[in-house]
Amino acid sequence: xxxxxxxxxxxxxxxxxxxxxxxxxxxxxxxxxxxxxxxxxxxxxxxxxxxxxxxxxxxxxxxxxxxxxxxxxxxxxxxxxxxxxxxxxxxxxxxxxxxxxxxxxxxxxxxxxxxxxxxxxxxxxxxxxxxxxxxxxxxxxxxxxxxxxxxxxxxxxxxxxxxxxxxxxxxxxxxxxxxxxxxxxxxxxxxxxxxxxxxxxxxxxxxxxxxxxxxxxxxxxxxxxxxxxxxxxxxxxxxxxxxxxxxxxxxxxxxxxxxxxxxxxxxxxxxxxxxxxxxxxxxxxxxxxxxxxxxxxxxxxxxxxxxxxxxxxxxxxxxxxxxxxxxxxxxxxxxxxxxxxxxxxxxxxxxxxxxxxxxxxxxxxxxxxxxxxxxxxxxxxxxxxxxxxxxxxxxxxxxxxxxxxxxxxxxxxxxxxxxxxxxxxxxxxxxxxxxxxxxxxxxxxxxxxxxxxxxxxxxxxxxxxxxxxxxxxxxxxxxxxxxxxxxxxxxxxxxxxxxxxxxxxxxxxxxxxxxxxxxxxxxxxxxxxxxxxxxxxxxxxxxxxxxxxxxxxxxxxx
RNA sequence: GGUCCCGUCGUCUAGAGGCCUAGGACGCCGCCCUCUCAAGGCGGUAACGCCGGUUCGAAUCCGGUCGGGACUACCA
Numbered sequence: 116x117x118x119x120x121x122x123x124x125x126x127x128x129x130x131x132x133x134x135x136x137x138x139x140x141x142x143x144x145x146x147x148x149x150x151x152x153x154x155x156x157x158x159x160x161x162x163x164x165x166x167x168x169x170x171x172x173x174x175x176x177x178x179x180x181x182x183x184x185x186x187x188x189x190x191x192x193x194x195x196x197x198x199x200x201x202x203x204x205x206x207x208x209x210x211x212x213x214x215x216x217x218x219x220x221x222x223x224x225x226x227x228x229x230x231x232x233x234x235x236x237x238x239x240x241x242x243x244x245x246x247x248x249x250x251x252x253x254x255x256x257x258x259x260x261x262x263x264x265x266x267x268x269x270x271x272x273x274x275x276x277x278x279x280x281x282x283x284x285x286x287x288x289x290x291x292x293x294x295x296x297x298x299x300x301x302x303x304x305x306x307x308x309x310x311x312x313x314x315x316x317x318x319x320x321x322x323x324x325x326x327x328x329x330x331x332x333x334x335x336x337x338x339x340x341x342x343x344x345x346x347x348x349x350x351x352x353x354x355x356x357x358x359x360x361x362x363x364x365x366x367x368x369x370x371x372x373x374x375x376x377x378x379x380x381x382x383x384x385x386x387x388x389x390x391x392x393x394x395x396x397x398x399x400x401x402x403x404x405x406x407x408x409x410x411x412x413x414x415x416x417x418x419x420x421x422x423x424x425x426x427x428x429x430x431x432x433x434x435x436x437x438x439x440x441x442x443x444x445x446x447x448x449x450x451x452x453x454x455x456x457x458x459x460x461x462x463x464x465x466x467x468x469x470x471x472x473x474x475x476x477x478x479x480x481x482x483x484x485x486x487x488x489x490x491x492x493x494x495x496x497x498x499x500x501x502x503x504x505x506x507x508x509x510x511x512x513x514x515x516x517x518x519x520x521x522x523x524x525x526x527x528x529x530x531x532x533x534x535x536x537x538x539x540x541x542x543x544x545x546x547x548x549x550x551x552x553x554x555x556x557x558x559x560x561x562x563x564x565x566x567x568x569x570x571x572x573x574x575x576x577x578x579x580x581x582x583x584x585x586x587x588x589x590x591x592x593x594x595x596x597x598x599x600x601x602x603x604x605x606x607x608x609x610x611x612x613x614x615x616x617x618x619x620x621x622x623x624x625x626x627x628x629x630x631x632x633x634x635x636x637x638x639x640x641x642x643x644x645x646x647x648x649x650x651x652x653x654x655x656x657x658x659x660x661x662x663x664x665x666x667x668x669x670x671x672x673x
Numbered sequence: 674g675g676u677c678c679c680g681u682c683g684u685c686u687a688g689a690g691g692c693c694u695a696g697g698a699c700g701c702c703g704c705c706c707u708c709u710c711a712a713g714g715c716g717g718u719a720a721c722g723c724c725g726g727u728u729c730g731a732a733u734c735c736g737g738u739c740g741g742g743a744c745u746a747c748c749a
Contacts, residue, residue, distance in 0.1 A: 283675065358746090448698095455697095476679080477686095540712060544711040634707090
C-alpha cells in the first residue's frame with residue numbers, strides 16, 4: 116500500500132483541469148498577509164451555514180468567539196459556509212443578521228447583506244471558489260490529491276462490501292480504487308466527460324496513533340486519519356466548491372485565524388485537518404472543541420435540535436422577547452461556571468477562559484433562564500422596560516405598540532407599581548417582553564375587558580347578589596388612595612360590614628358562618644379592576660388607574 | 674459495529690488526595706409575611722454511575738465496567 120505522494124499525474128493533465136488564468140497559491144498568500152497584531156491576540160471566527168435561523172448554540176459559540184478575540188485584542192471574523200448549495204435557505208442571511216443584532220454580536224469582519232467589512236474578504240465561501248481551486252491544483256501537482264471517478268453506486272457498493280466483511284468503512288487502501296489509477300485511465304474518463312471529484316491522498320497509515328492538544332480538553336489521542344476524503348466536489352456542478360474540510364484549512368489559514376473554536380462534533384476530524392494543514396504547508400491552528408447544548412429526552416439526552424426543539428432556534432428567544440443580556444449571561448454561565456456565580460454585569464465583562472469550559476454537554480434549562488431574565492428585568496426602570504417592550508412589539512405585537520404609544524402615561528404608571536429605585540423588593544413578574552400584555556394589559560382601557568357578569572367564575576363562587584352589593588357599596592364609598600390613609604381599610608371595613616371573615620384562619624375554622632373571607636371580598640374588587648385573581652398591589656393599581664376608571668370598572672358589573 | 678469524547682443533587686456547577694458529615698445557584702417542598710399574585714425571609718429535599726486497585730486516607734490517581742453523546746457523507 117502506498118501512502119506517501121506517489122508519482123503525480125502529469126502536469127499538463129492536472130493544469131488542464133483548471134482555468135488557465137487560475138492564480139498560483141502564492142498570489143493568495145500575498146493577497147492575505149499575516150495580520151499585524153500584538154502578541155497573544157487571538158483571531159477567531161464563527162462560521163455558520165445559511166440554513167435558516169441560527170441555532171442558539173450558534174449564539175453561544177459566536178459570542179464566545181467574539182469575547183475571546185476582544186479580550187485578547189484580536190479580531191473576530193464571521194464567515195458564511197455555504198458550500199452546500201442544496202441546503203441553502205433563502206433569507207437565512209437576513210435571519211443571521213437579525214439574530215446577531217438582537218444579541219448585539221458584531222464581528223469585526225463580515226459580509227452580510229452585501230456589506231463587506233474587513234480586508235480578508237470575501238467572507239462567503241461560495242465566492243472563494245477560485246482560491247480553493249488554486250490550492251487543490253497545488254496539491255494535485257504535488258501528488259497529494261487526485262481525481263476520483265467513482266459513482267454514487269460504486270461507492271455504495273464499496274461500503275456495502277465493507278460492512279459485510281467487517282472492514283472499516285471509508286475510502287482507503289485497496290478500497291481507494293482511483294488513488295493510484297494509471298494516467299491513461301484518467302484521461303479516458305476525462306475525455307468521456309465523466310464527472311469526478313478530487314480526493315485528498317491521506318498520508319495516514321492504518322493503526323497509527325496521533326496525539327494533539329485541544330485548548331479545552333487537553334491532550335487527546337486517536338487513530339490517525341487514512342481516508343482519502345473528498346476535498347473538491349463534483350464537476351457536475353457549474354461552480355466547483357470544496358468540502359468543509361478543505362475550506363476550513365484554506366480559509367482559516369488565509370484569514371490568519373489563530374484559534375478555531377467549534378462544536379465537539381468536529382473532534383474526530385482533527386486528525387484529518389492536521390494532515391490537510393501539513394499537506395498544504397500551513398501552520399496548524401489551535402483547536403478548542405466545546406460541548407454541544409443538549410436536550411433531555413426521556414431517560415437520555417441528545418443534541419438540541421432545531422427541527423424538534425423550538426428553543427433551539429434563535430427565533431424563539433427573539434419572538435418571546437427574552438432580554439439579550441439575560442440570555443448572554445445564561446449562556447456565559449454555561450460556558451464558564453464561575454461566571455454564573457457573578458452578578459450579570461460583572462459576568463458579561465469578565466474574560467472567558469477556555470480551560471474553564473466543562474467537557475460535558477449542558478442541558479438548556481429554560482426555567483433557569485427565566486429566573487435570570489426576571490431578575491434582570493426587575494432591575495430596569497419603567498422607562499427602560501417600555502422602551503424595550505415597544506421595540507420588541509414593533510415586530511411581534513403591533514397593536515401593543517399602538518396602545519403603548521397612545522397610553523404612555525398609563526404604561527409608566529403601571530410600571531411604577533412596586534418597582535423603581537426606591538423599591539427594595541421590585542416585582543419580578545416580567546421574564547420576557549411577551550409577558551407584558553398578559554401581566555400588565557389590564558392597565559390599559561383599550562386592552563382591558565370589563566367584567567360585567569356577576570356570576571363570573573372568577574368571583575370564586577360568591578353569589579351574584581353579594582358581588583353586586585360589594586361592587587356597589589365599594590364604588591359609592593370609594594376614596595382614592597393617598598399618603599395619609601390606609602387605602603385597604605375601606606375594603607376591610609366593607610367586607611366586615613357584609614359579614615366576611617376577618618382573615619383566612621377564622622374563615623377556615625367555620626366556613627359556614629361567613630359568605631367568605633376578606634380575601635374573597637377583596638378578590639371581587641381585584642377581579643373587577645384587573646380581570647384576574649392575581650395582580651400587583653391594589654392601592655397602587657387604583658392610583659395608576661385614576662378614580663374615574665376605577666369606578667367605571669367596578670360599576671360595570673352592576 | 675469501529676473510533677473518539679463525556680459521567681458530582683432533577684438542572685448548571687464548586688471540588689486539583691485529608692479543608693467534604695460534598696458547598697452554591699435554579700427547581701421542588703414546608704413555614705413566615707399577607708387582601709390575591711410576583712417576590713422576599715427562614716428551613717428542608719436531593720448527587721460523587723458501578724466494581725476493583727493504589728494510599729494511613731479518594732469525588733479527586735489507576736484499571737475495568739456500565740451509561741450517555743459525537744463522528745463514521747460530494748452536510749456542515
